[in-house]
Amino acid sequence: MSHIFYYLNDATTHSVEADLSTVFKQFEKSKLHEFSIDDQTTSNSIETVVCYSEQHLYIFLSSKQSSLENRDRAYQNGDGFHFVLANPEVANENMTTDEFHVIGISPLADNWRKHFIWYQNVDHKGTPLLDTEVKHEVTDEHIYFMVKIPWHEITPLKPFLYKEYGFNISYVEAVPKGKNIYMFVNDNKIQSEQSLRAFKQYQFETPTSGCKIEYSVSLKKHVSIDQELPLTFAFNSPKQTQLHVTVSTDQNKKISYTTELNKGLNQLEIKLEPSFLIEGMNTITLSVSDQDGFDQTETCSVFKYNNSVFTQLKETINELNDLSTTSFMKESIYSLRLYHQTIFKRYKTLRDYESFKPIHNEITHIKNKLERVKSGYHLFTPSLNRLGFMSDLDRTLQPYTLYIPTHINNEKLKLIVYLHGSGSDDTSLKNATQLLRFAEEEHYIVLAPYARGTSHFYCTEESYLDVIEITKKISSLYKIDDITLCGFSMGGYGVYHVYNQAPSLYNRLISISGHCSIGRYFGGIDYNQEEHIHTLSDIPILIFHGTEDRNCKFRDVKPFFDQLQSINPNCQVHITEGLGHSGLTDNWYQNLSDWMHKL
Template sequence: MNQFYYLNSKKADAIFKSPSKAWDEFNANKLKPFQLDSPNETTNIENIACYSENHLYIIIKTKQEEITHRDRSYQNGDGFHLVLAAPKENNLPSDEFYVIGISPLATDGFRKFVWYKNIDLATSHLKDTVIKTSKTKTGIYIMAKIPWKEIQPIKGLLLEKYGYNISYVQATIDGKNTYILKEDSKIQSEQSLRKYLPYQFEKPKAADKIEYNLDINSKHCKVGGQLKLSLAINSNVNKEATLQVTCKNKLLSKKKILINKELFKTTFPVVLEDLPLGENDIDIQITGKDLDVKENRAVFIYDHSKFEKVKEDVNNLWVTKESTDQFIKESIISTKFQWQNMMEELKKLKPYEEFQKIESYYKSTINDLQKVKEKKHLF
């Protein structure tokens, strides 16, 4: 299987300083010619993908003599776009993904940004992603160093594999030549699934320092529910530690863990009892000899029954719509559509997505319902 190659801190520093060094360490994948405006100007395009504790490294090598800048170079040359996709059963096309655009010579928002997220157009800036371009005797190297925090919920130490694709666009005299890892005619399309190749996260060797990734499995939870906390530690020694989860000094979970040398992984439940509705700050701490990790996660706790109450109110209004004037009738119909849309959005909400959008939808819906109950139309 293809791999995201592991980088300890020393290798990560070396490859960031000189991206060409990745070709001394790892096997590269060659991108295939895909759509060519200038068949006589084709060049050799290779790619290596690596990861470290905190970053994903995407490196392109091109045999061009020089690269140029055009408007939206990620699409028109010279630049690239890549896909990070949650893998599906039998590696079928995914509806959960990032498409990231990189225009190495740009100075505007198209230099580094999320182009699509989960089939929808996103165009959100990758503030902390770093782009580096270098030229050697062997070619031109373009590297994107992307922090995990900008592509949540992806974190290399926690995952076994992920879907990956990449397309490089070469600027040519007659237009552009496009190269791709996995052929996908929809890679640039809105409202389309994405194809990918499964990439395995290479198992880390013993780290030169303690490395970790942790996360909870959802940013929202029904009242009385529970979350799952996942932890991966890559250690250079065996050691004991204590993991503690609290919310406003209330202890939610505490566990002794024995960290093995090399990669250690564990998951365990966190019960959210007696926490208030709305957003709660969950504090996670891991302590031990030479180890003091503190992280925070926001979790929105909601009462699902309130959505059923909205349904009941809408249905009660619905049976009266024929006995009201036209504006109120249309307002009742509108509130039913609002409720249906809200429930559809709630159904589609991914665990790693914020709940605030649903909460805003809910408040807007009940405000409109109250107006209609008071015989005030919405128009």
């Protein structure tokens, strides 16, 4: 069976948007199958249809149920769904690819998770889709969903330019015993960071010719100083006509083309000479028109760069080794080396549709830091900084994020080590606003280790050794002997496991929405077990959790909390009714502050 992205003309678009059920009567449906079922007493029939128009991609889904439950992170916990849009041109022989979007949909949510990019090209994103529309209709027997995404939010995918594209979808149904997951293509990595995605190839249905010209254009967003710039236009024309194309820049350069369009789909490819663009950012205006009144104009940006900047930057950083006269300067030079390594990797993996501008900006930022170090000043400034250290484990450069409060003076400093959750990294510290507020008000330094690897729950040797090593390094730099180990979600379990590896290093523990036993699947310990929970009996522990947490179910961790409190008089647990999987909330802030002041 072939799978199709069905074309919607203007009339069909209006009819299916007005009544979502009609699309399932008009087009061939694809059926999802059971993937992971918590409640075997229930069954469902989930079907999907995928369509497109000149302006939008449409995902339609039907579920045989009569009501929706508004759960936290419904796209993952029910009733919601997530789907994959994958580029088959870069797929391997197993039909998995590293170029894709995973879109999360929570139909009843009133926050940014209603429709957002969950993952893009193996990296966790969490980017809201501001112009996307989600709609659902409830009948006696079915719920119908529509996701309407403008093409500009899912670059590089565009209409008329691709013959086929990859698609997969997973619906998560909320059931009393948990969640039932249905999927089109089996993929146990569909929710995982740094992982390829599986898909089925869908062909784009040849569009019908309406009463107007429809078109789309694709161009590279960056070129080096000696490269041509390719542009590809696709036109869906209702008739044979002569088309005029003009390409101009903000530097008053212009090239014009005239071409004949046939009825139906047409493609036009243009290559601009290197001399057409200046080095740096170029604004290009594309104008297309015919003699019958069709006239469209759009602008786009292309960055032209000189790639010798990377070699020059590396050479300049290597010349700084003689300046490593203090520990702070030595660590600053390691950080500069990490910056270069990271930005060069970003450059080497830059895709055609991605701009060079962020890399250019980051290079400028690195150069500013470089000048600071050349002038004899280290990089440990009061603010949120991403820095790097040389690992003793394997002599690789590893990143970490450090928050230094505005006023530390010569007072006795204290340190909070913050372990990030799954699907994120050390830079997620910037989102821990209540923790940073506490650090600023109480003059704490906050360290967020990267802890290399993905979704490891800090059980792999390299991950927990990275945490311990950078904790010791920062505490030595600032002469700190009061250290709090804190973590969210995966990091909440990591708090227990890292402490277990170095109990003399940490003075107290804070677990926020954290697991207590999941690490056993990753080579770690189940702290529910009698022989292991006693390792936590002598250290002060503060725990926060919500009763509606579906990622780390409250019913699974409550026995652990009760047992821990019975053996550890310095264990304090705060439970919030109705709260989902959350970081430190406003309501928990005072509990944190009071507890930290007591100890």
